[in-house]
Amino acid sequence: QVQLLESGGRLVQAGVSLSLSCAASGLPFGHYVMGWFRQPPGKEREFLASISQSGTTSHYADAVKGRFTISRDNAKNTVYLQMNSLKPEETAVYYCAAGTIYYGLAQTDYMYWGQGTQVTVSS
Numbered sequence: 001q002v003q004l005l006e007s008g009g010r011l012v013q014a015g016v017s018l019s020l021s022c023a024a025s026g027l028p029f030g031h032y033v034m035g036w037f038r039q040p041p042g043k044e045r046e047f048l049a050s051i052s053q054s055g056t057t058s059h060y061a062d063a064v065k066g067r068f069t070i071s072r073d074n075a076k077n078t079v080y081l082q083m084n085s086l087k088p089e090e091t092a093v094y095y096c097a098a099g100t101i102y103y104g105l106a107q108t109d110y111m112y113w114g115q116g117t118q119v120t121v122s123s
Contacts, residue, residue, distance in 0.1 A: 001026050002024075002025070002026040002027045002112045003024070003025045003026050004022055004023070004098060004112055004115075005022065005023045005024075005025075005115070006020060006021070006022045006094060006095065006096050006114045006115065006116060007020070007022075007117060008021050008117060009093075009094060009117030009118045010118075010119070010120070011122060012086060012119070012121055012122070013121070013123075014121055014123050015085055016086060017082065017084045017086070018083050018086060018119065019081065019082050019083070020036070020081040020096075020117060020119075021078055021079075022034070022078065022079045022096030022114055024079070029077040029098075030054075030074040031053060031100070032053060032098040032099060032100060033052060033053060033098070033099050033100060033101060033102065033103075033110075034051050034070075034072055034079040034096060034097070034104075035047065035048075035049065035097045035099065035109070036048040036068075036070060036079075036095070036096055036097075037094070037097060037107065038090070038095065038119075039095070039116075040089070040091060040092040041091070041092070043092075045107060046061065046063075047106065047107070048060070048061050048064050048068060048070075048081070048094075049069075049081065050070065051070045051072050054074075055071065055072045058070050059103055059104075064083075067083065067085050068082065068084070069081070069082040070082075079096055081094070086121045088121045088122065088123040090119065090121050091119065091120045091121050092118075093117065093118055093119075094118075095113055095115075095116045096113075096114045097110035097111075097112060097113045098110060098111060099112075
């Protein structure tokens, strides 16, 4: 079955960088748009970034544009999220997702979801 496994989440101080990974299995990875979302405590899940099947096109939420970078390695079936200058309000569970909708800005664009990885940013 399809499995998306996020890793890399941990407790960090504000201002530092952190990289998340999401390893996919059970699907033709290179055929899927991949996205990253997050859900802060008590809030709704929000879109962060998406990347096209080939990795040549990416889109970002305004809140993270210029600080976060999404990338993928189709040979490793893995998508990454590099996060710089993290803020305390970015404490959240971070999820990766796989879908087939170009751009993939909405949760409903994605068919498969990981279990999430916790990122906690202390002030």
